[in-house]
Amino acid sequence: MKKFLVVGLMSWYLISPEANAADGIALIGGSGGDAHMGAIAVQWDWEKKWFTEGDWSLGGYWELDGSYWKGDGSGSNKIFGIGITPVFRLERTPIYDFAPYFEGGIGIHHFNEREVSDEKRLGSNLNFGDHLGVGIRFGDNLEYDLGYRFQHYSNAGITDDNSGINFHQIRLRYSY
Numbered sequence: 001m002k003k004f005l006v007v008g009l010m011s012w013y014l015i016s017p018e019a020n021a022a023d024g025i026a027l028i029g030g031s032g033g034d035a036h037m038g039a040i041a042v043q044w045d046w047e048k049k050w051f052t053e054g055d056w057s058l059g060g061y062w063e064l065d066g067s068y069w070k071g072d073g074s075g076s077n078k079i080f081g082i083g084i085t086p087v088f089r090l091e092r093t094p095i096y097d098f099a100p101y102f103e104g105g106i107g108i109h110h111f112n113e114r115e116v117s118d119e120k121r122l123g124s125n126l127n128f129g130d131h132l133g134v135g136i137r138f139g140d141n142l143e144y145d146l147g148y149r150f151q152h153y154s155n156a157g158i159t160d161d162n163s164g165i166n167f168h169q170i171r172l173r174y175s176y
Contacts, residue, residue: 023061023175030151030169034072034120035079037167041065045175060088063105071117079116083109083129091137098138101147106130109153116165123159135171145173 021044028039041063049059062084069079085107092100109129114122135147149171154164 024145024173026063026145026171026173028065028067028149028169028171030149030167032165032167034117034165035069035076035167036072037067037069037169039065039067043173055093056090057093058088058090060086060103060105063087063107067109069111069116071115071120073117073119076117077113077115079111079113081109081111083107085129085131087131094137094142097140097142098136099142100136101134103133103135103147104131120163120165121161122153122165123155123161123163126158127153127155127164129153131169133171141175143175145171145175147171147173 022042023045024043026041026043028037028041030037042065044062046060046062049057051058063086064084065082067081067083069077069081071077071079085105087103087105089101089103107129109127111122111125111127114125116122129151131149131151133147133149135145137145147170149167149169151167151169152164153167155162
């Protein structure tokens with residue numbers, strides 16, 4: 001619990017409007033076959049965009065997250081993690097007050113435990129998290145972002161035990 005509190009306080013400091021350090025904050029919730037998870041994340045938008053001539057452009061953001069997992073079953077554990085991910089986003093030019101997008105990212109994550117449940121064990125504390133997502137930004141200034149992600153965590157074969165874990169996630173972001 002102490003680690004989650006520290007991550008939460010660090011996130012609050014990073015996203016405080018006075019510090020102007022981050023461009024947005026997101027709440028993420030999800031479930032997989034072996035666990036449920038929740039996360040808070042801060043994002044820093046990239047200034048650079050590519051392929052801006054048409055209706056779609058490619059950009060992205062950095063995402064720093066602190067997460068909490070609860071494994072299913074009697075032998076389940078509570079797991080805390082922290083990760084950083086560069087995310088590429090293909091986004092349509094806004095239509096009225098909304099803009100659909102597709103995104104994908106691969107980041108690095110560290111977890112305090114490897115045992116998720118009786119049936120699920122991560123191969124190492126250090127894992128990669130990759131996701132594909134779809135969503136929509138909306139609001140007068142496109143300040144809200146609601147999306148779906150399919151997220152996979154595994155250690156990419158660093159150890160022989162590499163079963164990984166998948167989550168279906170809903171993400172809600174508010175941009176400053």
